[in-house]
Amino acid sequence: MTDEPEKSLFAAPPLAEQERMVEAMLFASPEPVSLREMQERMPHGCDAAEALAYLRRRYEGRGVQVAKVGEAWAFRTAPDLGFLMQKQTVEQRKLSRAAIETLAIVAYHQPVTRAEIEEIRGVAVSRGTIDQLLELEWIRFGRRRMTPGRPVTFVVTETFLDHFGLESARDLPGIKELRAAGLLDNRPMPGSEDDEEAEETSGQSELFEE
CATH class of the missing domain: 1.10.10.10 (Winged helix-like DNA-binding domain superfamily/Winged helix DNA-binding domain)
Incomplete structure (x- = not known):
């Protein structure tokens, strides 16, 4: 027993x-x-x-x-029920074109330094653009690069992923998918002659509107 x-x-x-x-x-x-x-x-x-x-x-x-x-x-x-939660009022505060492009570059190229963002865009990135994205908590500081000057990098946050219903940055749609969905138009790409930092106050995009 x-x-x-x-x-x-x-x-x-x-x-x-x-x-x-x-x-x-x-x-x-x-x-x-x-x-x-x-x-x-x-x-x-x-x-x-x-x-x-x-x-x-x-x-x-x-x-x-x-x-x-x-x-x-x-x-x-x-x-499939997200449409029930959409606001019917128009949100006045929208991201500038400069902020949209900067956010997209961080999302698709993270971790990325400010110099790399400027190289991809072809124009200087203003301090206000970075500050706006940091204030919205859509990007944050990442690890410093082990290169001369040890520049800080930027990465997207969980707040950004949550806002767009993404599990991780790997779930971001590709350029073809964005164009097929009508979220990208035929505007000149960053760095072209028609791209001016002055558009920071006027350019808008449906993709990153709040």
Whole structure:
């Protein structure tokens, strides 16, 4: 006759309860929550990754889904229902053409230095353009380059990815897709004679409008 193994005083809660914990954290947090943060908040012995996987399956096909934002997770409206959340009023503050192009360069070439942005655009990038994107929290400072002067680099943020419904920068559409969707027109490319930094106050684009 063998003795039954003793039950641990620190046994993990049932998986269903762990799933509820993950759901509560995602629902209450104003920002996306990483798996590491979930694991640290949950009781000893819990498996945040497994609980999250079950939660994602439970929300499949619902009006709200568990979406990955960078390296974190959050509740987001199902993509096909996004039209219900669109504002009907016109947003007055839009990005300038210079800011749009700078943001696009950072997104597609990150990590990228200011000098590299200027080389790609063919014109100088004003301090105000960079400051605007930093203020919107759509770009942030990355690691410094191990080159003379150790210039700082810029990368897009999770706020940027979240705003455009992207899991990572790798999900950005290609130029052909943008043109097919009507999001790029036949304007001169950055660096051409028709491209002036003065357009910073007048150029607009539907792609990066808030």
